[in-house]
Amino acid sequence: MTITTIGLDADDTLWHNETIFRLSQKRFAELLADHAEEPVLMDRLAIIERRNLRLYGYGVKGFTLSMIETAMELCDGAAPPHIIREILAAGREMLSHPVEPLPGVEETVARLARDYRLILVTKGDLLDQERKLAASGLGEHFSGVEIVSEKDRSTYERVFSRHGTGPSEAVMVGNSMKSDVLPAIEAGAWGVHIPYHITWAHELADAPEGHPRYFSLSSIDELDNLIDHITSKS
Secondary structure, eight states: OOOOEEEEOOBTTTBOOHHHHHHHHHHHHHHTTTTSOHHHHHHHHHHHHHHHHHHHOSSHHHHHHHHHHHHHHHTTTOOOHHHHHHHHHHHHHHHTOOOOBOTTHHHHHHHHHTTSEEEEEEESOHHHHHHHHHHHTOGGGOSEEEEESOOOHHHHHHHHHHHSSOGGGEEEEESOIIIIIHHHHHTTSEEEEOOOSSOOGGGOOOOOTTOTTEEEOSSGGGHHHHHHHHHHOO
């Protein structure tokens, strides 16, 4: 079998991301401790985030706006100014947070780039994702970068046809079963799941166990051998 193109997710596949969001959520819970218990606050924030995705999309800016909306709701429309200031400060800090590639990423990406077209396929805010890619030092290894509003079957059909030889000769690698694996397989690509130790609930989905184009790895270090395994099958 032929593999010409490898798609790689960014957040929590190439570098840490969800841990930064969790720290900001913890800070948010402390700010509003007098207004709601943490489980109630987190549940409300999650509902507002999901509701706002179609308006704000994915990323820090939409998350920050959702925190402000949650604070206003829990404070009956009169959130104290210092709480709004702190939420905005948390958002700015997230947007300037240092980028830390995950273990094995730099070496694996450099090796794979010698033999395959590497395409970064990620959701999120355009400016923030561009900043993180530049700060990661990985940008030179990618033949293409696609920062998309959603990852579905049509996304992968378009991306792998534009940058490669089509989905059937492509592999998509990421930490989200919902966004990186399932729709890529639906498009005809191989889907490789590399779990991160924490996952946003919105990205959870059941694995397609038994599907011939699905694989799960414990680390990106194992990706080279998996690609060799796929291409060696007759």
